[in-house]
Amino acid sequence: MGLKNWWRSITKRSRARTSRGEARRRAWGNWGHPEIERLEDRVTPTVAYQVPNGTLGNQAFGGPLGMDFDVNQPIVVTQLGVFDSGSDGLQSPITATLYQRTSPTTGTQVDQVPFAAGNPGTLVGGSRFLPLSSPVILPAGFQGSIVAEGYSALEPNGNATLPPYNVNKPWTTNDGGGLISFVGSRFSSTPNTFPSTVVNGGPADTFAAGTFQFFAVNTANTFVNDNWNLVQDNGDGVLSVGDRVQNTNDTINPGGITVTYGIDGFGTVTTSSVPGENLGTGSVAGAAKIHDAVAQTTSGGTVNVLEGTYTDAGGPITIDKSVTLLGAQHGVDARTGRPGAAESILNNSQGVYVSASNVTIDGFTVQNSTTRPSPATASTWAPAPAARRSSTMSSRTTSPASAWRTTAPPARPSFSTTCF
Ligand SMILES: [Ca+2]
Ligand SMILES: [Ca+2]
Numbered sequence: 001m002g003l004k005n006w007w008r009s010i011t012k013r014s015r016a017r018t019s020r021g022e023a024r025r026r027a028w029g030n031w032g033h034p035e036i037e038r039l040e041d042r043v044t045p046t047v048a049y050q051v052p053n054g055t056l057g058n059q060a061f062g063g064p065l066g067m068d069f070d071v072n073q074p075i076v077v078t079q080l081g082v083f084d085s086g087s088d089g090l091q092s093p094i095t096a097t098l099y100q101r102t103s104p105t106t107g108t109q110v111d112q113v114p115f116a117a118g119n120p121g122t123l124v125g126g127s128r129f130l131p132l133s134s135p136v137i138l139p140a141g142f143q144g145s146i147v148a149e150g151y152s153a154l155e156p157n158g159n160a161t162l163p164p165y166n167v168n169k170p171w172t173t174n175d176g177g178g179l180i181s182f183v184g185s186r187f188s189s190t191p192n193t194f195p196s197t198v199v200n201g202g203p204a205d206t207f208a209a210g211t212f213q214f215f216a217v218n219t220a221n222t223f224v225n226d227n228w229n230l231v232q233d234n235g236d237g238v239l240s241v242g243d244r245v246q247n248t249n250d251t252i253n254p255g256g257i258t259v260t261y262g263i264d265g266f267g268t269v270t271t272s273s274v275p276g277e278n279l280g281t282g283s284v285a286g287a288a289k290i291h292d293a294v295a296q297t298t299s300g301g302t303v304n305v306l307e308g309t310y311t312d313a314g315g316p317i318t319i320d321k322s323v324t325l326l327g328a329q330h331g332v333d334a335r336t337g338r339p340g341a342a343e344s345i346l347n348n349s350q351g352v353y354v355s356a357s358n359v360t361i362d363g364f365t366v367q368n369s370t371t372r373p374s375p376a377t378a379s380t381w382a383p384a385p386a387a388r389r390s391s392t393m394s395s396r397t398t399s400p401a402s403a404w405r406t407t408a409p410p411a412r413p414s415f416s417t418t419c420f
């Protein structure tokens with residue numbers, strides 16, 4: 001083909017791409033604009049207090065060393081870390097403790113991770129990290145302190161008020177794009193306590209000592225998928241709550257959603273792209289079902305159920321909180337048909353059981369619901385066989401079988417329900 005025709009052909013293809021892209025964006029609706037990077041979508045965690053690899057400590061302080069931070073937007077902390085002088089292993093055990101500051105001189109322990117002597121965890125820069133047994137969500141307004149304790153002459157900490165680091169401090173902070181702010185530092189000579197003495201005059205990160213890894217989190221907007229790709233382990237080498245997962249295997253906006261498993265991402269992991277590791281795929285109890293996502297989503301929030309098939313085995317797909325449940329085809333009228341469209345399919349023999357007020361369900365196919373759901377207090381159970389329901393309840397159709405059910409009085413909720 002000539003140059004002109006080649007150009008025309010490219011132009012045509014790119015127009016076609018644009019229009020498909022626009023259709024996707026429309027179908028994608030309120031789970032964001034793919035062009036804009038959401039802080040929640042970062043694959044790798046932010047390390048709050050960063051020490052370069054090879055940094056040597058300059059102080060042997062055995063007591064607790066704390067650094068204070070304030071949370072500006074909700075974060076999930078997945079790993080705690082401790083400075084390793086020389087990045088050559090810990091010559092003595094060090095403990096990392098996350099505190100909530102309750103006054104200028106007091107704090108309440110939130111979580112703690114002990115680091116044994118040797119080479120525990122993962123070395124990132126000049127710090128070692130281990131996962132929390134359960135990731136901790138810190139809300140906006142939270143005032144925290146990360147405390148490390150156990151440094152010694154053999155395993156010294158860093159102190160920016162002492163030479164040589166009073167002249168040139170090699171360690172830095174990272175607020176993850178303004179998610180947190182760094183406030184100041186503190187210490188104590190009393191072991192195993194919140195360090196109550198505030199450092200006067202030093203930088204906010206006076207010490208090379210404790211640190212942590214975190215992600216932005218938005219529990220008002222959660223995601224469920226049946227084929228997540230694992231993109232970042234939380235450090236324990238297996239699929240677990242706190243890992244990062246991405247919707248790489250979907251056709252709508254593939255790779256556009258990255259979330260923390262069990263925190264704002266739920267469902268099943270089918271692939272892993274974590275280099276050098278063969279992490280288990282599958283799911284983790286408490287993070288596997290649509291109902292698990294509903295349980296973890298802020299009341300009034302949105303559970304985005306990505307394209308795929310969901311069974312929530314063991315009972316009906318239960319929606320027991322006031323949330324909006326959006327399937328892949330939300331906002332698209334099912335009555336006009338969605339041939340070939342990627343659907344979010346609710347496939348459960350007991351159907352969908354809604355027991356809360358102000359639930360909106362939009363953009364789903366419901367199928368194979370053939371059994372009356374339990375508990376048997378249903379005031380309505382419609383064996384409403386509809387492979388695809390329309391955007392209003394009144395226009396649902398009747399084959400094949402599916403179920404819709406509400407609870408009986410006195411617990412009768414007032415529904416504001418749209419399906420599907
Ligand atoms: Ca060391
Ligand atoms: Ca893991």
Ligand SMILES: [Ca+2]
Pocket residue numbers: 225226227249250306307308309
């Ligand atoms: Ca999927």
